[in-house]
Amino acid sequence: MARTGRPREFDKEQTLERALELFWSRGYGATSIQDLVDALGVERGSLYAAFGDKRRFYLEAVRLYWEVYERHLITALDTSPLLPALREILTHPARLDELISDRGVPQGCLVGNTTAELVPQDSEATKIVTRSYRRFTDILAGALRRAQAAGEVTDTHPPEAQAQLLLYVVQGLSLVSRAGLDRTAALAAIDTAVDGLRA
Amino acid sequence: MARTGRPREFDKEQTLERALELFWSRGYGATSIQDLVDALGVERGSLYAAFGDKRRFYLEAVRLYWEVYERHLITALDTSPLLPALREILTHPARLDELISDRGVPQGCLVGNTTAELVPQDSEATKIVTRSYRRFTDILAGALRRAQAAGEVTDTHPPEAQAQLLLYVVQGLSLVSRAGLDRTAALAAIDTAVDGLRA
């Protein structure tokens, strides 16, 4: 049983990654199926067969984006002292690598972009986005709690409030950076935020 | 000379305000001309005659939005002590009135939404957005400088860096709020930010 048919000619995971790049740089609405066909080298019918309609395709890309980012976040923050790592995280919100760099244009955080474009109209997008924000604050609050206990971070405010504030900072930085990034000003702001947490 | 023709039957300014509301809640791409015709009660041809094409119409709305917000900002921050006023500003980023309230759904900041949707592809949108951010930080930096001199705000970091950070916080809060607002968590984060500025 389960006769297997003709094998897929393209790598599904890799195609999703490339679609993610396109969706990330252009947004959901401004990326047409034709754009995807051209960029991915996969015909329309195959895309529909593999990923369902455009919306599902996009949401899948957002899921992948967050999955990668979350792994990065957990790894990076599992350290002591926390604040230098936190500073790193804050300087890399949009691109996992090069937000503050010369190459490439900052394109924000895909979760944040999705928030602006699809939320709250699209309920599934809202669920993904809400969940991502929740994970972010949970992970940060955990790290901050440990750092408070270690005396590295001030305990004048609860770690949850500090984590929520950092979510705003990251998302704000990601968004504003799309309009052009002044590295010096951004770094000064980040340092102000990080120093505000110091015990 | 200058024979005047048939007078316009609708109020241009008021129509722009109502279009602003629509663009604000749905975004640029998701608001069709037909939506505008239906909501404004003005036929397509008249809209085109009065406002040019859709893009100009939208950008005009963004300009109006910022103009109103900037006036509000300047007025609200022209006070001493500064921090209570600043806290007010931070709690009202999205709606000038009721971001943190029960009625209505937060729809973010129109400038921020524009950043996510049109920047950096659209150069005119980028100019408007960049200028708005610049005005925001200039106004805040001025107020913070005075408050530093008065000994109300810490001078461990320059007012420009503090202002840039607050821009990120406001934009981040506006954006994240679209996905649902936890009043308590948001207020706790804002208090954390404001207390971090205290001398």
Next chain:
DNA sequence: CGACTTCTTGACTAGGCGTTCAAGAAGTCG
């Protein structure tokens, strides 16, 4: 080999989009 399953291709459909425009309505001014 031949039956079966799945994938690929690209033409096709239907609908929505932004935009235009010609004809008529409603004013002003000489």
Next chain:
DNA sequence: CGACTTCTTGAACGCCTAGTCAAGAAGTCG
């Protein structure tokens, strides 16, 4: 009144969109 200008109306245009589907290709397995 009649000439002139501007605004209103809504049909029409061309384009692009997301999505479908039938025919053929490329595998697997009995």
